[in-house]
Amino acid sequence: MSRYRNFGLFIALAAIWGSAFVAISAGLEYLPPVLFAALRYDVAGVLMLAYAVVATDHWRPHGRDEWLTVAVGAVLLIAAYHAFLFVGQQHTTAAVAAIVVSLSPVLTTGFARLLVPSDALSVVGLVGVFLGLVGVAIISQPDPTNLLSTDFVATFLVFCAAASFALGGILTRRIDSGMPIETMEAWSMLGGALVMHGVSLALGEPIDPSAWLHPEALGALVYLSIVASALGFLLYFDLLERLGAVEINMVSYVAPIFTAVVGWLYLGEGIDVPTLVGFGFIVAGFALVKRRAIREEFALRGVGRSRPGD
Template sequence: MYTSTRYAVFGLLLATLCWSGNALVARAFVGEIPPFALSFWRWSLALTLLLPFVAKPLWRHRNELHAAGWRLLVLAGIGIASYNSLLYAAAQTTAAINITLVNTCLPLMTFIGAGLLLGEWPQRRAWWGMAVAACGLLVLISQGSWASFSGLAFNKGDLIMLIAVADWALYSLLLRRWASFLLPIPPLALLGVLMLLGVPLILPFYLYELAQGARLSLTPQNLAAIGYTAIFASLLAYLAWNHAIRVLGASKAALSNYLMPVFTAVLGWLLLGEGLQSYHWFGAVLIFAGLLLGTRGVAINRRAAE
């Protein structure tokens, strides 16, 4: 069980890293790839790659899928169709720092939601972990300067991102709430059926976007961006996240969201040549400390249960 917990924590790091790259892609390709086009083709490619591996498991577990029923459609709507479409739409009109700031609402939303929907109020250790990680995040977004923090401005893109964060918190909580229906379904098959249901839900919005004149140019850069979001931000990240929810619970898994600005800063350093400053390192230390503090109790409890 302890090994399973370690895999879950590693999966959180992997998912957060992949989604940090997804946020960079969303911002880098504003004006090049319309938001619903990116969402539709991302999931369509991911489904095409996954379907040969899950077709037989889907048929083999058809009774379990039927038992889950409408719950799968709800999860596909909020986890596949809505969240990333909203994030890509938000990236059209808001800055990177604002997306990072709004994302900090996820752990708090999930903590409260876990108590209200699941009756799983996080332990005091988890709240302290969230507080420590939040302090690290504030160091990052303020660049260690109160003047930078007080000068932040917000716009309608931030409201869209706030809705996206609430959407993702609900997806994570429902994965946990409906675990008795979802656990009999293998992880790959579950992701496959969510994609099968989610892609058609995106299609009407993509067609409306086309009717408004938005077009996707098939350049090598645009195709590479879609490929990244399909393989890393969709297949790998969602499998890792869904597993972490099963093992750690929604509230503790949500703490990993504080790592996004850390990974974004590192990716910016590696890919864009942006320097890492002292406040990056200090903020990263606080965030990692908060994450370890918030999830350490899970590992201890599981080892004691062995």
């Protein structure tokens, strides 16, 4: 029964996070991108902090390392990731954005090896990272004579979002402050929202609250803040404890399927052959980079299932 529950929650999380890209595209019709992302985390941060207060006694950061972890999370995991993503997604489809973001686990391993030179990637691992980057290149289809084309720049910005998230994840783990993940996420969300409000003001984005009240804009904001962020992260925390980091990373490769379906149904967005081929390269890259962890994980699962009484 536990396996079915985990599978159901895994699919629910993939559906929520996959459809979030569609909600972003819908909301961008009415709100400027960085301000939209900031408003999302104004709400999500307050909800997550309330949860942290209830779920843990350690709901506020203490000491230099914990505040440094929050600062890295706010700048890279929340502000940089979402600012790049929302700006880039103005000129690309939700499915393309979801697929490019799925490169994050591959980039995470690459950054980890760069920051720890003694722990270099094997030849197979390097091939995996290369395949992931080839996948992004296939999706973006860069024109050497026009590298400033709108489509290429948009895809590159989404790639920057994936890279920011990967680097932020590595740095927060390296600091290893011991702070509960709920607390780190809550304060990072609030700090990231504050950073994005500052960036939005610096960019001169228009502030027009009347546009936020359009039913589609309001619906997108509510969905992203409450469902995709607050509920989504609660599911993530639960599954991370039950499944471990390797299996939960698989969400990145199931979510784009939901993005493509919901994007087609709600926005009428299609998905072309190069995007599918690029996605295949990214998945293959992930499989090569994480091959040992995947093999060990499924070997352990196999042993667990073979025990009598399960």
